[in-house]
Amino acid sequence: MTQMQLTGAQALIKSLEMQGVEVMFGLPGGAILPVYDPILGSSIRHVLVRHEQGAGHMAEGYAMVTGRAGVAMVTSGPGATNIVTPLSNAYMDSTPLVVVTGQVSTAAIGTDAFQECDITGVTMGITKHNWLVTSADDIPRVVAAAFHVATTGRPGPVLIDVPKDVSTATMQWYWPDLDDLDLPGYHPVTAPEAEDVAAAMAMLAAAERPVLYVGGGVLKARGADALRAFAERTGIPVVTTLMARGAFPDSHPQCLGMPGMHGNYTAVTAMQRADLLVALGARFDDRVTGKVDAFAPEAKVVHVDIDPAELHKVRRADVAIAGDCRVVLEALLSATDAERFGGGTDRLAPWWARIRAWQERFPLHYEPADGPPIKPQMVVEELRDRAEPGTIVVAGVGQHQMWASQYWRFEHPYTWVNSGGAGTMGFAVPAAIGAKVGRPDRTVWAVDGDGCFQMTAQELVTAAAERIPVKVAILNNAYLGMVRQWQEMFYGERYSEVYLSPDLPDYVKWAEAMGCVGLRAETPDEVGPAIEKANAVDDRPVVVDFRTDAFEKVYPMVPAGASNDAIVVHPAHEGLSR
């Protein structure tokens, strides 16, 4: 390997190979042209997208199901700005991404050159870090540093901006050790302090109404097994946030499901009444807490997060532990003595009795329909009941996302991919494609809305061309449904700019035009057969247009800014004593 002269472009591709990259998603253009040439001889598969936003979301979907960094490559200027939304999305959801952008030549930087954009400036606040490479010699070191930063500590997206003359310059190839990455200010914490673990255990032993508030950090830490062991040993109820669905099996008797604005009554109320919340890789997001001052008012808080800046940010913790969730859970588990924690759920019998009563009185509920239109919740249930174990579900953002999270039964980690913090409409189709590339052995169902689908559907052309057989269920209610729900509930039924039409576009024809199988279900009877047909296709993407009820709303709902105690339940449950 000594004395090998490479161009910057060759060094870049070779560095990605050295990182073990197997696939990247991208679209070429002027400034990144030199880097596309060595792709021809590379072991890395390149998936040619139809829009750069698709490349970013595909890389996210890939990263979320594999736990590895997703890689995307685009050109300068508009290519780079088109991938800003995925970067922001990945930053909010702590998804490891490495995005390579082309840049105009160093001599042209700052002159408003053709397709010039200061993308490191633009993305400074939505990347974990970014680099503008100014010398070909830096490329291997920067690539290695980029993967290190993206995947360690709290994961996140990084961006490497490569000017065209840096790609064409020659350099002497080398591959750096971890010690040579030149990151003097980067020291992520992983291990907890023993005294903090002891303090947390004392609080747990004293608690009568504890709840494990599990967030996406448990999945990032690959801590699902440790969580299950700890939960079963201590008998504590578990809620899994939108980012943590699958971290603890929904079928487990200790699982209360999803908390938050559209969480189920029991998960929300158990947190409100708790005397101890153990937050594990969760960040007290406003969609979970509702009005912060009124959130879990009697609860002490043990907060575990790998990012020290999350501790005390929203809610003051009584015990704050900076550390990797899996490592901390293992430390907590080894501190659970039989004397204090024996007996599992029996130890907390009075608390469980209250929880079981809530579960019985306020289950998730919708009114089934015999005729059209189809209830959207029913579509999710039918998909769920006809799915192979391990099926990966991907959602966009809105009502369909909440129904997917509520009505699917998540049994395994890394089977749920969605846009949580950023709320990026149009996420589902490209993220599903990326997920399928990462896990070709699994069935991948995107549950999408008609509004979302229209934002990024063109990537199904990519999927058809690349033979990536994803399945898309459109819950087509002809509306921007979540906005419509808010206008109905909070704006006096004044519907402003939310109607989309059920058949413009014709989703079946559109799917077929993109090389996919297109199916439609208009009545409840047609739902099952349509799903069976879709499940039988494995050589190309499938799109199913489910004509769903536009009047259906997501319940329960905590109105924005209200206390979680003001949770609005399904009308059929109104008046039941709480």
Add this chain to the structure above:
Amino acid sequence: MTVAPERAAERHHILTVLVENKAGVLARVAGLFSRRGFNIFSLAVAPTDDDRFSRITIVVDVASAPLEQIVRQLDKLVNVVAITELAPTDAVQRELLLATVEAEPAARSQVIQLVGVFGGEVLDVGPTRLTVMLAGPPETLDSFEGLLATYAVVEIQRTGLVALPRLDPHPPGARPRREPAHLRRLPTPPAS
């Protein structure tokens, strides 16, 4: 907005931030403050004796956010190597002020006298104006600035303060060394 001096002292904390001497680092620090809604009262940047690093001295307004949150967010910036918090009472602080004042011959000696009382210097003399300099703790500069206002101030510039921790006056071993509570553990900068 004017703040009573004693209130300002409570609200203002000094952070000395060792950063990598790389392009765009100041923008990263300033951008973090603006996007998180943290207020900067003053900011001074200069190279250190090690050319790989620069030091940014930031006086932050802790009314805008808890100091701990500001420090932890800053610490997440990859180019930030070390952060030291200094409570104003536990730091030696200096700031530099330059002012050009109207000083007709009749008033000139009064201005020069005032500068002398504060231990400042006259840097430049014109037919009707003087440019003066004073280095000192920010409160001294505030007083000086207030008194200068008696004369017509044409232009005034202050640098923002720089600070170092106060030294332990006791010889080593004279008493058990206790790290002051306000001093954050400082990550060891890499060996040069």
